[in-house]
Amino acid sequence: MEEPKRIQVIRIGAEAIVSKLRWNGFDLISKHRVPKPYRIPELDRWIRDKRTIHEAKILVELKRAGVPAPAIILLDRSSSTIYMQYIKGIELKKALDELDPVRIEKIAGKLGEIVGKMHLRGIVHGDLTTSNVILDETEKIYLIDFGLSSVSDDVEELAVDIHLLDRSLESAHHKIRERFMKHFLLGYSKIVGRDRTLEILRKVKEIRMRGRYVKRGG
Amino acid sequence: MAEEKIVLGIESTAHTLGFGIVSTTGKILANVNYVYKPKEGGIHPREAAQHHSMHAARGVMEALRRAGISPERIDGVAFSAGPGMGPCLRVGATLARALALKLNKPLLAVNHGVAHIEIGRLVTGARDPVVLYIAGGNTLITAYLDGRYRIFGETLDIAAGNCLDAFGIEAGIGPMPNPEVKAREGRKIHPLPYRVKGMDVSFSGLLTAALKLLKKGIRIEDVCLSITETVYSMLTETLERALAFTEKKEILLVGGLARSIRLRQMIEAMAKLHDAKVYVVPPEYAGDNGAMIAWTGALQLLSGLVIRVEESVVKPKFRIDEVEVKWRNLNGSK
Ligand SMILES: Nc1ncnc2c1ncn2[C@@H]1O[C@H](COP(=O)(O)OP(=O)(O)OP(=O)(O)O)[C@@H](O)[C@H]1O
Ligand SMILES: Nc1ncnc2c1ncn2[C@@H]1O[C@H](COP(=O)(O)OP(=O)(O)OP(=O)(O)O)[C@@H](O)[C@H]1O
Ligand SMILES: [Mg+2]
Secondary structure, rough: OOEEEEEEEEEEEEEEEEEEEOOOEEEEEEEEOOOOOOOOOOOHHHHHHHHHHHHHHHHHHHHOOOOOOOOEEEEEEHHHHHEEEEEEEHHHHHHHHOOOHHHHHHHHHHHHHEEEEEEEEOEEEOOOOHEEEEEEOOOOOOEEEOOOOOOOOOHHHHHHHHHHHHHHHHHHOOOOOOHOOOOOOOHHHHHHHHHHHHHHHHHHHHHHHHHHHOOOOO | OOOOOEEEEEEOOOOEEEEEEEEEOOOEEEEEEEEOOOOOOOOHHHHHHHHHHHHHHHHHHHHHHHOOOOOOHEEEEEHHHHHHHHHHHHHHHHHHHHHHHHHOOOOEEEEHHHHHHHHHHHHHOOOOOEEEOOOOOEEEEEEEEEEEEEEEEOOOOOOOHHHHHHHHOOOOOOOOHHHHHOOOOOOOOOOOOOOOEEOOOOOOHHHHHHHHHHHHHOHHHHHHHHHHHHHHHHHHHHHHHHHHHHHHOEEEEEOHHOOHHHHHHHHHHHHHOOEEEEEEEOHHOOOOOOOHHHHHHHHHHHHHEEEEEHOOOOOOOHHHHOOOOHHHOOOOOO
């Protein structure tokens, strides 16, 4: 077997360097969590290791659950690097600036179903924003970036996912936020059920209010 | 250029009753603040409100005296409408209404969070920063986008300042900066829950876990090191995400916790990786103060964001992104 060859650095993200590689005729992605000079080394090591292992485990679990996400190829714990399938496409964040309303509704609904499926399996994404969703050429949706995910079916945790998505739309795509969330939730409730969706939505509301002002000593 | 106007601003969201007098060109003529200190534990809204009522009249006079102006020179009266504690907010609002009626001048309802940002931009010269607003009652990451300060991240439970203060008080060493000072003698880091969700953070689990370490007999210096390093790493990391996401090149730190030396150090190191510049509000304007309300009031006066006395209700949960930041597109960025 040949050594993977780096073709290009795709992104120097906030926590990782993501590169595209060529390996035995396949396109791969490597995600290398780089040390952060601002953190105390022990703490830094611990955080990167934890997230890398976690992301790898979750990618495996997602495959089993039938949630579209990159397939994991290899985990190199010593360098905090994950090698995974390359998804050819664009980030939802970019797509939202270009797509027409009807397509957006369709994608929102599909995303709702996918997130619903993931939540039913007790997986919480932890960073569900429009930059962590990729659309491929056929507009099939993939979820990526599971370093902050957790395994839980606690309403609070699930609600945080919905809250994060909603807020990422609010802060960067506020014009289509309402329409997007409406269709997202329709898709979501198709999978997890109406009552559960309402329960989660109540929690989302509570979280939003909570963050604003929490008084001391209380 | 329009003629210079003068605004009196009143702050009373929590422990501070503040009076500021600032001109529409950004001259700070007075900044007088009275801080209520609870005898023990956290702040009691009613007691704080009593403290504020007691100092109200004296504060206005003192601010005018320092500014060297007579009340007639005031062109607008601003007050902190929220977020904050109801009883405290009402003291400032009542006083502002009375003054506005008496002087027959416009009333300006200011968002306390927006005011922290605007005074920060004024005194540091930051133009279009990602803002980390860290205080006793608030933890949020925000930046200007499309006419508003949009919230990119915030706490999912308690504020960072609240967490560290509560820890210090429970541990018997007192609130910030004491935990940070003690941490300097720390040698060993103990893992604590590091809960980051996107650009949001959560501190309540970490506070509980740190107190548990103490009960287990771990050196207090080490627990202080662990809790401060963990809290600051979480804040720096989420700020880094927001910086990458918004692609801005400036960071502005505002709120009481911006006084932290170690946190600043970490954020400076992070900013270097992104060629971003860090601005820190000087101590005098870092905590709650009257000048920030007066200055934001002045900006609102310039852009016609005045309010009728009958409509001037306080909003304990006033969100920063409810405010239309009209003044940012007036002339460039100021
Ligand atoms: N498997 C993949 N296939 C194609 N592109 C990918 C893949 N994984 C990551 N990317 C691209 O790299 C970017 C960053 O990846 P990822 O979100 O996993 O890293 P990150 O360090 O968390 O980045 P950020 O902090 O910016 O979110 C993604 O937004 C996407 O554009
Ligand atoms: N020297 C210091 N170093 C670090 N933090 C400090 C220092 N002094 C005070 N603080 C923190 O600042 C907080 C006070 O912030 P501030 O004066 O902005 O008031 P606040 O009313 O709590 O804030 P807000 O209402 O805006 O949330 C304290 O709770 C404490 O945690
Ligand atoms: Mg990402």
